[in-house]
Amino acid sequence: MHAYANPARFLKIARPLTGLLGLVGGTMLILCVAYGVLFGPADYLQGETVRIMYIHVPAAWLGMAGWSGIAVASAMQLIWRHPLAGVAGRACALPGAVFAAICLATGSIWGRPTWGTWWEWDGRLTSMLVLFFLYLAYMALSRAEREADGETSGEGRMTAIFGLIGAINLPIIHYSVLWWRTLHQGQSISVMKGSSIDASMLWPLLGAAVGASLLFGAIVLMRMRAELADTKLEMRMRRLAAL
Amino acid sequence: MKAKNQRLFLIILAAVAMLGAVVLAMSGLKDQAAYFYAPSDVLRNPPALDRDVRLGGMVRKGSVKKLADGVTLRFVVEDERHAIPVEFKGIVPDLFREGSGVVAEGKFVTPDQFVASNILAKHDERYMPPQMAGDKHKTGRVS
Known part of the structure; x- marks a missing residue:
């Protein structure tokens, strides 16, 4: 990984990759969601409301994947002092928060007709809301730390530690439906047991999830490039000011 | 021990301790956090x-x-x-x-x-x- 520690080398790859991931991911996401919403089957119990799943489930996965990215980047930053790790971690926060928010909003809209309530404080819903708040806290902390460090262009160590600690919420979200009785249904897709979602709904769902993941990758690369450009600009300004 | 390995060791130790604490807390919460009585x-x-x-x-x-x-x-x-x-x-x-x-x-x-x-x-x-x-x-x- 240290081969890409050099921002110039990273940018050389990131620049074309951003567009590629964004284009492929966006197309896949739109096609799969459109297929699921317009042509896919209705559910035997939920009827048409099942279609919100094509947005809700990928958003939930990416909300969690975003923090996994933050955790991995934070570990790389703290242990190996990888110079781009902090940048990568910070870049995951905003898209992760947006996907978590989409997950919460669509889940709430689905819950009203299906369960009969917009919101209930059960284990799954609460832990997902906590994840959303963790994202907000992470973004506030990273901004505050950058501003406090100012001149020294700090590495954002506090932010990285927070990123690692916050990862503890991920297994809680995942296992909440297994550990506790929740209103939220149990897991439908598992590596060990396969899927209890019929294939006619599962394939567009997986396609949408892959598409959204690629799009997520594109957004992260885009934000990393933006932060690197920002830093470069700041350095140049500082040099000019020193002249 | 090299500084890098020391940091790796410390973080793994911290992660294990945190995970242990959470598993303990969650199993302790098991009855309270249940959303309903069966x-x-x-x-x-x-x-x-x-x-x-x-x-x-x-x-x-x-x-x-x-x-x-x-x-x-x-x-x-x-x-x-x-x-x-x-x-x-x-x-x-x-x-x-x-x-x-x-x-x-x-x-x-x-x-x-x-x-x-x-x-x-x-x-x-x-x-x-x-x-x-x-x-x-x-x-x-x-x-």
């Missing part, structure tokens, strides 16, 4: 009468009866070991069906009678088109 929990450890609780389980097939007043429902919530009769006055969500999951919010008026003030339908993890469900999963619609 009928067999009620059998084992009955909640105080007149306390607001949630009762969750399956609606027994064939148990849903509408009373003469037209708005009061009586049905039985069951799990593998126990069954509790429930009375509810009001409108139930669309997914409230016989043989399906339900969460009833309300009170025990006697140890064997639950009066619900709100009904939530619980959906399970199976998703399939209606033609697939066939007769296997056909559940009674409550009209």
